[in-house]
Amino acid sequence: MLLNEKIKDAFKDELLLLVHHHADVDSVASAIGLNTIFENSTICASDGISSHGQKVASTVDIQIMEKPPEIWEGTVVALDSPNPEHCGPVPEAKQIIVIDHHTKIEGWPEGTEIIHQPQRTSTAEIILEVIKELELEITETCATVLLSGIYTDTGQFRHANKETFSAASDLAKAGADPQEVINILDSERPMIQKTTFLKAAQRMKWRQEGKWLIAQSFVGSFESGSARLMIVLGADIALVASGNKKGEMRLSTRASNRIVSEGFNLTKILEEIAEINGGSAGGHPGAAGYNGKGDPEAISEIARQKCVDSIRQLP
Numbered sequence: 001m002l003l004n005e006k007i008k009d010a011f012k013d014e015l016l017l018l019v020h021h022h023a024d025v026d027s028v029a030s031a032i033g034l035n036t037i038f039e040n041s042t043i044c045a046s047d048g049i050s051s052h053g054q055k056v057a058s059t060v061d062i063q064i065m066e067k068p069p070e071i072w073e074g075t076v077v078a079l080d081s082p083n084p085e086h087c088g089p090v091p092e093a094k095q096i097i098v099i100d101h102h103t104k105i106e107g108w109p110e111g112t113e114i115i116h117q118p119q120r121t122s123t124a125e126i127i128l129e130v131i132k133e134l135e136l137e138i139t140e141t142c143a144t145v146l147l148s149g150i151y152t153d154t155g156q157f158r159h160a161n162k163e164t165f166s167a168a169s170d171l172a173k174a175g176a177d178p179q180e181v182i183n184i185l186d187s188e189r190p191m192i193q194k195t196t197f198l199k200a201a202q203r204m205k206w207r208q209e210g211k212w213l214i215a216q217s218f219v220g221s222f223e224s225g226s227a228r229l230m231i232v233l234g235a236d237i238a239l240v241a242s243g244n245k246k247g248e249m250r251l252s253t254r255a256s257n258r259i260v261s262e263g264f265n266l267t268k269i270l271e272e273i274a275e276i277n278g279g280s281a282g283g284h285p286g287a288a289g290y291n292g293k294g295d296p297e298a299i300s301e302i303a304r305q306k307c308v309d310s311i312r313q314l315p
């Protein structure tokens with residue numbers, strides 16, 4: 001059972017569904033899934049929604065709050081966000097509930113109820129379980145949106161496990177249409193995204209370390225999509241960094257299934273960067289991100305060196 005009595009009661013209160021910064025499809029889908037079921041809920045995205053997240057949001061008629069209130073007279077539900085920095089500022093509330101599947105959850109205030117299922121391939125799957133346990137009915141829209149969260153977070157089912165397919169099957173039974181999910185998410189990319197991906201490829205440098213290929217590039221936005229595409233091109237590890245004039249930088253990383261299955265873990269590497277440079281890191285062994293301050297090239301280079309060290313320790 002995922003839910004205790006305290007959590008069940010908290011769901012009866014006014015809900016603020018908080019997605020993480022630059023919210024991805026899984027986070028947005030989890031929020032919309034709950035929003036279709038709980039009338040007394042509001043979705044809040046304090047730092048924007050990714051382009052794919054927006055596509056999913058545009059399939060339903062909802063208002064998304066852009067600035068969280070300082071105090072919320074009810075329950076705050078943080079979705080797909082392993083720490084408060086990822087979705088902050090988090091309002092003061094009667095109860096905070098975190099629902100997440102990232103490897104490591106930390107930094108939440110005392111009294112927070114945490115539903116942590118790192119074996120799950122998406123937060124959307126945990127939302128399905130929560131809805132089932134609360135014995136609420138899943139609408140067709142809810143099912144389709146949750147399926148889009150699973151579809152995206154599993155890299156179109158490439159990282160799926162047995163539980164993923166079982167959840168997807170339940171959603172299909174509840175009326176989710178797989179073709180609709182593909183139509184929503186695989187429509188043509190905006191021009192700015194296409195040109196950014198091509199620039200990422202143009203600026204890419206790669207090196208071989210033993211039997212593994214490490215690629216690095218720099219862009220102004222769309223780091224994670226760029227990193228994912230470098231894996232498609234053949235890299236085993238992709239590091240893509242961006243920075244802004246305020247001195248903030250972001251590093252998005254991806255690793256191939258093959259190197260992850262040998263024990264390589266990007267989250268560990270980015271957590272080491274956070275230890276040296278401050279900022280925050282999080283993710284999964286094959287897909288992780290770092291946000292902090294500093295020179296994107298220098299930080300990316302440190303990460304690359306750490307990847308090399310880690311490769312040398314693989315069996």
Ligand SMILES: [Mn+2]
Pocket residue numbers: 026027080101121122123153
């Ligand atoms: Mn997720």
